[in-house]
Amino acid sequence: MLLATLSVMWGATLAVAVVAVLAGRARGLSPERLEEAFSFVDDSRPAERAAGTPAPLAERVLRPLLRWVAERFQKLVRPAEGSERLLRAAGYPLRLDVVELVGLKVGAAVVATMAMGALLILLPRLLPFGPLVLCLAAAMGFLLPSAVLSRLAARRRFEMQLALPDMLDLITLSVEAGLGFDGAVARAVASTTGPLSEELTRVLTEVGQGRPRVVAFGDLAARTKIEELSLLVATVQQSEQLGASIGQALRELGDQLREERVYRAREIIAKLPVKMLFPLMVFIFPALFIVILGPAAVMLRQSSLMGLP
Helix, strand or coil, X not given: CHHHHHHHHHHHHHHHHHHHHHHHHHCCCCHHHHHHHCCCCCCCCCCCCCCCCCCCHHHHHHHHXXXXXXXXXXXXXXXXXXXXXXXXXXXXXXXXXXXXXHHHHHHHHHHHHHHHXXXXXXXXXXXXXXXXXXXXXXXXXXXXXXXXXXXXXXXXXXXXXXXXXXXXXXXXXXXXXXXXXXXXXXXXXHHCCCHHHHHXXXXXXXXXXXXXXXXXXXXXXXXXXXXXXXXXXXXXXXXXXXXXXXXXXXXXXXXHHHHHHHHHHHHHHHHHHHHXXXXXXXXXXXXXXXXXXXXXXXXXXXXXXXXXX
16 A cells, blocks of 8 residues: 555656646747746746736646745755856756755655655665665755755856857858947847857846946856856957957957867767766667577577487
8 A cells, every 4th residue: 555655656657747748848948938038037037927828737737836846945955156146057847946855855865765655665675775775865865956966057058169160150141240249149049049048038138228348248258157258258359448349359369269179070980989888788788699690599499409410
């Protein structure tokens, strides 16, 4: 009875989590929703949904549940100092904020503990190590959301690094055609999609609200931790201070970043043989040995049974 109850609870929790992920992916940031997504009041989380728009299941069920869990455990579990920065770097997946992230961590710890408890019931030999196993499961479940966010942030940073040279080319063409720098950035953002476009749209929104351009771009470089964006900020600032042609400076920077992208691609290609070694040894070679040596082993077995020399 206990095992059935734990299985039902775990399955229901897993189903709600899957629905939330699917709903969050369906609600992913698109160019049409960038203005809503980056309309920050306190510069810490996306704006609320517009009135009259139907909310998905994750908004109506899972998000209030995460906040309720976070409020109940706020005295025991406090948000880490880098949680907000990590959410920003990851692009606010599933439109989470810091409070909901705490609730997600606690929920993941509970689900992992329940799953490990069911496993302990199925494997009685592990019961002597039950407390230690449950503590490890809870710790891993609590740390899992942060690990996933770090992975998403790294992937998002890599995508921005790959897209930056092409974005600079579009900005350079617009500047050389007579547009100002802000107008060129807006035109380039309107022609592309992806994390870099989202971040630049946020910068343009901040500049439109009166924030200095250099400060807004500097915060973007600090938030994403991309060295190439720091070079872009320095190039724009130097061109404005010296009165030099910003188009020529951006073109030279774009050529430099394009060469660095080629070097980065070559480095990734050079690492592929080492990364392919483990899958080959675990999945390919055993099957290959069975196909090659299997018939010979069968023939030897038949020969030994028949008493042939």
